[in-house]
Amino acid sequence: MKSPDECLNIQEIRDCIDEIDKQVISDFSKRFAYVKAAAKFKTSETNVKAPDRFNSMLQSRRVWAEEVGLNPDVIEKLYRDLVSYFIDEELKHWQSNKKSE
Structure with a gap:
């Protein structure tokens, strides 16, 4: 894939963005x-939700965003939304596994 500076036109830039x-x-x-696989190691709904881990994860993503020059608020929102969805799905997976035991 070309670097941004190597792109010769807008279509090449769009193609690279699409690939990324x-x-x-x-x-x-x-x-x-991995989130779904983690459910098998969790023993309660609280462990699935893992609020301390969630908050710690958000903080580290903010730091990583700053390190590469991205807005940490935007990255936090992205991960907050994404991981909240993943937690909901993991909880369903965990509950389903508990019912089948």
Whole structure:
């Protein structure tokens, strides 16, 4: 993939952005697989929700965003929304596993 400075026109830039977005979405899917797998190690609904871990994770994502020059508020919102969805799905997965035990 070309660097932004190597792109010769807007279509090349858009193609590169699309490729990056495809990879980001694929990586979110991989992340979600780990989230579902984590459910088997959790013993309660509180462990699934893990509020301390959630808040700690958000703080580290803010730091990582700042390190690369991104707005930490935007990255926090992105992860807050994404991980809240993942937690809801993990909870469903955890509850389903508990019913089948």
